[in-house]
Amino acid sequence: MAHDGVYPAHASVVHDGVHPAHASVVHDGDPAHRSATAGEPAGSGPTAEELGGRARAPFGVYVHVPFCATRCGYCDFNTYTPDELDAGSSMRSWLEGLRTELGRAAAVLGDPPRAETVFVGGGTPSLLGADGLGAVLQAVRDAFGLAAGAEVSTESNPESTSAEFFAGIRDAGYTRVSLGMQSAAEHVLRVLDRQHTPGRAVTAAREARAAGFEHVNLDLIYGTPGERKEDLRASLEAVLAAEVDHVSAYALTVEDGTALARRVRRGELAPPDEDTLAEDYELIDDVLDEAGMGWYEVSNWAAGEDARCRHNLGYWHDGDWWGAGPGAHSHVGGIRWWNVKHPARYGALLGAGLLPVQDGERLTEEDRGTERVMLRLRTSEGLPTGELGDAGLRAASEAAAGGLLDPAAFDGGRAVLTRRGRLLADGVVCRLLE
Structure with missing residues (x-):
């Protein structure tokens, strides 16, 4: 039986709010x-x-x-x-x-x-x-x-x-x-x-x-x-x-x-x-x-x-x-x-x-920031680009130009996946976090 929440773009269903872990x-x-x-x-x-x-x-x-x-x-x-x-x-x-x-x-x-x-x-x-x-x-x-x-x-x-x-x-x-x-x-x-x-x-x-x-x-x-x-x-x-x-x-x-x-x-x-x-x-x-x-x-x-x-x-x-x-x-x-x-x-x-x-x-605060990118980017309201560092902003700009993020939303200060971006959500996340 599936819970409504799922994290990877094409992955198994999550029942109890398990988040990706990046901490000791x-x-x-x-x-x-x-x-x-x-x-x-x-x-x-x-x-x-x-x-x-x-x-x-x-x-x-x-x-x-x-x-x-x-x-x-x-x-x-x-x-x-x-x-x-x-x-x-x-x-x-x-x-x-x-x-x-x-x-x-x-x-x-x-x-x-x-x-x-x-x-x-x-x-x-x-x-x-x-x-x-x-x-x-x-x-x-x-x-x-x-x-x-x-x-x-x-x-x-x-x-x-x-x-x-x-x-x-x-x-x-x-x-x-x-x-x-x-x-x-x-x-x-x-x-x-x-x-x-x-x-x-x-x-x-x-x-x-x-x-x-x-x-x-x-x-x-x-x-x-x-x-x-x-x-x-x-x-x-x-x-x-x-x-x-x-x-x-x-x-x-x-x-x-x-x-x-x-x-x-x-x-x-x-x-x-x-x-x-x-x-x-x-x-x-x-x-x-x-x-x-x-x-x-x-x-x-x-x-x-x-x-x-x-x-x-x-x-x-x-x-x-x-x-x-x-x-x-x-x-x-x-x-x-x-x-x-x-x-x-x-x-x-x-x-x-x-x-x-x-x-x-x-x-850590760094861990929580990483998870905010991973999880909020999956939603239709997306992620405020202020959550990204300089390298992440550059990657987001390239993703918008490449059709993975909505250009208008990006110009308005949010990183929002296009449908093509949703199909490649894990890869987009990785690029923004590099």
Whole structure:
């Protein structure tokens, strides 16, 4: 299941706000405690003294649900199917751990701002059911509170939703739903090992809208081996028929260790072709733009500013958020850390009175400047050219002259990618940072 945020131009989906790292790793103890019980060493990360009072508004909360009914062949996310977990790693124990982590998070941060965005990702959050997702949101409310008008999103797989499910999570306080459609072509879904039928995602989107959700996203994956242009066009037509106000489209990448990678290595499937991916992206952009959906980040289109995912904008704009759950990443005031990945280890550390931190890093001002270039350049508002040094400005001027950056925007003091620039976003970033 895809989160809305993605960093490289044609790369795998990001679930929990992981940013490219350009800093040394911190090894000075857990944010909550310095010691651990025997056999349960504390994670490494920033201290409570460092974090207290540093969280800024707008502040977000990410919750990682590490459960899936089955594993998709392309997926390398931190998720676990029932046969990969023992009895001590249940949804109930995970929820208990989540409540504990969020409560300690609020204490560590020291009177943090209320959450203006909440994003529940995974994994498959909809496996929790409406009651379970309601409990997750209540845990966030109890720990941080919600700001007025907060955006509250959850990912959902079409096959684990229903009209009653959407009505239930809407009543619980969710304001936005992101559904993993991936494709409308049955043979493409089979290659991806997706379980839902081709039409189920569109039906689910309509059920969500009928339940009162104004903001509904559908995820697409393009470049799957065997996908034809007519397959992609049919998927786009299905998306538009669903009348959603947001679309995320990600190029398929073959991640090491996945079933898809093994099939490609054996020669059963051809790897994605870069020229085909570029053509697919242009088709997606043309169709969505004609339908009134403008791009606002390289992989995301919305039918207006209010339809944009505010939580993901927080990632791209150097915001602060706490990531709760196994493997989740957090960022507060230039300090980043990430949790242990396995649900059993996560629960054990929390049970020992610790926060479940695996490791962390402090970003220097130079690091943060580099990330601002990397992330803001991916958005339609672009990057103020004042963020660039002399060499970066010269490179940006050359990129504008070469059709990679919008010349008019550059003359107005902003570096904004053209569509050709979006296709080569990573390369443009590298040139501006040389």
